[in-house]
Amino acid sequence: MNAMPTNIKTADDRTLLSVKGLKKHFAMARPFLNRLIEKEEPQTVKAVDGLDLDIPRGQTLSLVGESGCGKSTVARLIMGLSTPSGGTIEFDGVDISRAPAGHPAAVRQRMQMIFQDPYASLNPRWRVRDIIAEPLRTYGLSGSREEERREVDRLLEFVGLNAKDGDKFPHEFSGGQRQRISIARAISTKPEFLVCDEPTSALDVSVQAQILNLMREMQRELGLTYLFISHDLAVVNFMSDWIGVMYLGRLVEVAPAARIFSNPQHPYTRLLLDTIPDLGMSKRDRAPAAGEVPNPINPPSGCHFHPRCPLANDRCRSEAPTLRTYPSSARVSCHAVEEGRGDMPVVIPPGVGHSMQTAS
Template sequence: MTMTDASQPEPLVSVRGLSKTFDLSAPFLNRLIERKGMQHLRAVDGLDIEIPRGKTFSLVGESGCGKSTVAKLVVGLHVATAGEVRFDGTDLTALPAAERGTFRKRIQMIFQDPYASLNPRWRVRDIIAEPLRSFGITNSRAEEREEVGRLLEMVGLSAQDGEKFPHQFSGGQRQRISIARAISSRPEFLVCDEPTSALDVSVQSQVLNLMRDLQDELGLTYLFISHDLAVVDFMSDYVGVMYLGRLVEAGPAERIFSAPEHPYTRLLMDTVPDIAMGRRDRAPVTGEVPNPINPPPGCSFNPRCPLANARCRESAPELIARAGGTVVACHAVAEGRADLTGTAPAGIVGRDEPTACRGAA
């Protein structure tokens, strides 16, 4: 997939054929006695993305589509089953553990829940100073103190806040502390997994504005994971839409939002509750994300897709390049069967499958 012009420099992050399979099989003895086979879940299946330096690439999709797994694969919290994650020309998946340290400093992560991602027993100044110490960025206590104060002020808190504990802050302030910690090692690349979904709207806008300001100031590159299309539209230069572990559509954000092609992207766009639209009658969307343990054959969206035909039920579509710099994986789009006049095809119907093993969401 090429989303950048050939004239542009090499992207900072380039993910190729990234796959992650989780083994959900019962223990060997149980399999033997109960005559059960191995059971695998393909959380991420052959993902290709490129993120140019200083830009934001967002992954959107519903729960269980694999977007958070991608975030963890990219920072190295999961080991990829196949594929590579190139950062500034180096394949991180092939790197010996001893050499990963230098890259950890350059890649940081912001997590969803600011209540769980800060150690409640540490003072804020220690939370923020930990990366400074472990990467040897500051040499003296005085220097460290000064740097922590500077970071706190950068994210809109005061230097004195360093003496407090996380519980003395509200959710939005805690997320600011996570951001200060993430940028303390002076990274180039931040992976943000739903950074504002635990926050109230009026606080969400503060944190999103802060993240964009920091991007401009520090030249950061973001991989932004979210299920909220409006947030993604605000943050992103490039967007990738995921469904059951695969990219179904990706490209420049304005193109994806103004002219979505894949039926799933169009479904997502149409289901966003919009305060401006008023009490419109939505296109009746039915069906749910199928169980990823037993994805349907062919295109995994076919049971919910109004454009599905025999070919969609047999073979999985590959990503093809489209006008406007996007890529789309859809037989209907490739064959010109997709009608793009309306936003979403009316009456998307689908099977309501008993998804017995989805567990608690």
């Protein structure tokens, strides 16, 4: 990878992003006449319901969970694309909870996002050069057109493309190349923090490996901090320092990545890990996932996971658990773990998370 002047920082234990009690509720408003005739009470979806997490500078925290658990909503809240219903978001000590997208400029310049779909996130009518230069112009980071052109050329080469590619349109590139363009745009302001919302899910496996290796190398060279969102547990294991597991808008477990994969505590985390394909053909016993994700408009009382949990008891059905910190550095929201009823060994197939390392 070509050298690029940056504000290089090293990983340390200082918190760069801190989220406390974050909530986002969406009103499910039916037509007034329908509600009047049917005497229907207003309904809300608690997409994010009291989220607490801290991301250390220079590290990667990944959010995982089934579709609809609130991962992408968290990303939109942090980037100011949606306004929280409650809670706080602090970036390097600055409260940005109610600030609109792009404000305050001095803070937002240090935060950027890589979107899921490389086909939809680039303006098809703009040349690649203008797409990458847009953040430079917005924040006034280039003194002249010539300086801007040199910077765009450097960014294109930094992500593995050619400087001449700047004169092309997005439709002239493959999916992996478009995602490299998206990454070049995201790092054009020399950010410290990137929100990566399923950045490789629309790509085939070989291209995924190239993009993930690029992102790992960028993190080492530029000292970036990532909030990484993905369904793919192999990708999460490859990228993460920390993993947060979400279920129906709540965090159920937060722990170092190695701890999650070697000794998961929450029954839902174990359920997710048990879905990993067993390529070693060990014929181990698998506990099939019971039930389906409940309706988020009317979630279960107590612990939201209790209808699908083999360890649930009366307390789980009536009392919502809270995230508790354990000596293993894990934070777990589970009555069974708290009471010592959580002994359910899970065997992770060998090699999970290492397949990405083979591509350059």
